[in-house]
Amino acid sequence: MVEQGGGASGAGCMGCPLRQRGEWCVLNEEETRFLSRHLKKRRYRAGETIFSAGEPSHGVYCVASGTAAIRKGDAEGNTVLLRLAYPGDTLGYRGLLLGENRRYGAEALGPSKICFVDRAVVKLLLERNPTLGQQFLRRIASDMDEAHDHLVRNATLSNRDKFVHLLQSLMNRHGRTATDGSRFMELPLSRRDLASMIGARHETLSRIIGRLEEDGIARFSGRTVYVARSHSLFNAIRPPTLLD
Amino acid sequence: MVEQGGGASGAGCMGCPLRQRGEWCVLNEEETRFLSRHLKKRRYRAGETIFSAGEPSHGVYCVASGTAAIRKGDAEGNTVLLRLAYPGDTLGYRGLLLGENRRYGAEALGPSKICFVDRAVVKLLLERNPTLGQQFLRRIASDMDEAHDHLVRNATLSNRDKFVHLLQSLMNRHGRTATDGSRFMELPLSRRDLASMIGARHETLSRIIGRLEEDGIARFSGRTVYVARSHSLFNAIRPPTLLD
DNA sequence: CTCAAAATTTGACCATCGTCAATTGATCCG
DNA sequence: CGGATCAATTGACGATGGTCAAATTTTGAG
Known part of the structure; x- marks a missing residue:
């Protein structure tokens, strides 16, 4: 089930949508090859869980194809679908950055391909290429904007x-x-x-x-x-x- | 009205709450002195505007004392108070990171002292001390968590x-x-x-x-x-x- | 294809919330 | 001090949303 880098297209991350849209677009060819070798690509069926709230964060997930849903629940057991993630989106960076357990769960909404990047690999790439960190910053900042817009809409x-x-x-x-x-x-x-x-x-x-x-x-x-x-x-x- | 660094306490940033609580705590003594020299500290009266939605982002603001309110409005003119900021909190990093205009406004709720750090100063410090960037990342990630919790509460x-x-x-x-x-x-x-x-x-x-x-x-x-x-x-x- | 389980729709009913309007209370200048 | 202005409360009423329950449709396993 788990492929190493190569992927169905045979070109590894080179042909991956992440290459264009995600924060990884700032990686050069060598770094992309490195990422390609060390990520785990996996197919998910509709409804399959990618990760769950409460478990430790070992890395980030990148949507290569399909759609993923971010779910979060409160203490009373109510569950809310926070947002959807599409190809090029990176999931689960929060737990990684804060070193905390996951605060929300993610699941595939339809047949999807999703890559897992171990925290060690992310860390290495971040050290090699500081621009990547900036990309992540921009990404989170933009997510924040979205969340705040969401809050305002919900309130009004x-x-x-x-x-x-x-x-x-x-x-x-x-x-x-x-x-x-x-x-x-x-x-x-x-x-x-x-x-x-x-x-x-x-x-x-x-x-x-x-x-x-x-x-x-x-x-x-x-x-x-x-x-x-x-x-x-x-x-x-x-x-x-x-x-x- | 605007003091350079020194501040009322006379010790500059050294005695500032930001030194303990904010992301700036990772700066060493020299870097703190640098920050101290280049920030603008200013007193605000109750209700005074710190910055407004729509204007360009020239830097970040740090609450030294008092309380600030983050306000955001939607297209229909409805306005929502998103959250409060307390001593040690840094405001307005989003516009800075994304190079966009401010998407929300901030105002002092009571008499407050708030420091302004120009984007150039932030940039310099970020280059000198990469740990600062990590601190900002952690901070934003934690803000994201808060916003998401907020969203779940509002929904349930x-x-x-x-x-x-x-x-x-x-x-x-x-x-x-x-x-x-x-x-x-x-x-x-x-x-x-x-x-x-x-x-x-x-x-x-x-x-x-x-x-x-x-x-x-x-x-x-x-x-x-x-x-x-x-x-x-x-x-x-x-x-x-x-x-x- | 068939059946059971799950999802969706619908109805009835009540609680909550928004709106409009009037009143009361607080604050701020001159 | 007085009047003007704004904030807060209260009432009335209609609209919206939640809950419980039942009917209907869709989905999925076999």
Whole structure:
């Protein structure tokens, strides 16, 4: 199951999306080869756990293909889906930096390939190439921004508007354009998970979806979502008390 | 208004709380002197703005004394108080790292002394002492954890429980113990700001406060809060549907 | 393909929250 | 001191969201 470096493409990290998008893009050819030799690439099936909250952090994970979900729970056993990770994203750097156990879990949402980089390898590369550290800094800083935006949205928007916003960002990632110019996508998440992302119960989300269909904002069929025009999702954020 | 290094204590950064608590604690004596010479210390009055969203990031700010509030708004003009900063905390590193304009504003909540460190100075120190970079990494990672915990709480708790949690953390910072063992504190925030921290309207917060008083959880008088025992706040998180 | 388990939807009902509006209380200048 | 302004509280009411329960659909194992 575990491949050493090579990967299915046969070119190791050289052909990996991480090479372009992730923080590793600052590595030179030699360093990339080193990374290539020492990472462990592994296939995950849908729903498979990548790592779990509470366990020690031995390294970081990089999404090569597929989608991963970051889950975090509180003391009462409630669980929340914090965010999704896509190819090029690096997971689990926090535990590594702080030397703490993982505070959240990650799982593959669909068939995915994910690389594991041992902390020793990260450390070596960080020493050889200080730019890598800067990349990580930038990455975390940008994650912070995202988290803060998330906090503000959660504090100010209604569940409906939060869901519309979630649909927008999912559409950006997963959306395709049909021949008639309308947009559609295959949702990577169950309703329960969608609900947990906006901090609502799944029953509430069902009703929100119903209302969106009534209002002609979007059409839902299983995990497929259709939107008339991508704009209509934007407009949907302020639909009430506009026409009276 | 602006002092160079020396500061009121006359010992520069040597006697500054940042020396113990902040990320700057890894600097040696020479580096600290350098920092001391090149930072600008400034007094702020209650309510004064430290920096505002949208303006360019020229450096970082360090709280030497007092309390600062981090405010962030969304497109609709809603404003949220994200968190408070205390002596030893460093503000505004994100804009610096990403080279972006400030995404949030900071203001002094009471009379405060806050030091400004120009980006050039930070850069120099980072080059001289790589440990400083690691400190910043740890700091951001820890801020991320806090933000994620915040997100989970907001998604799972009721406004009442969020407020109780907020009171707990404020009590940890601002609380004093009376002779009879009870705890009390002077709230550093207006009701409006307290409400914005839990994502509720101030009218709702008024009613939550009323309920907490009815239930004997806490007593509010202006900005002073009394709690019977510090435990009772903890117990308050799950008060309903326990006795029936 | 079939059946059981899980996910989703729907209904009924109640608690909470937001909004509007009016009142009271506090603060700040002049 | 007085008046103006802002903060905080309270009431009324409608909208939203949570809970419990049942019905329906989808999914997955065999």
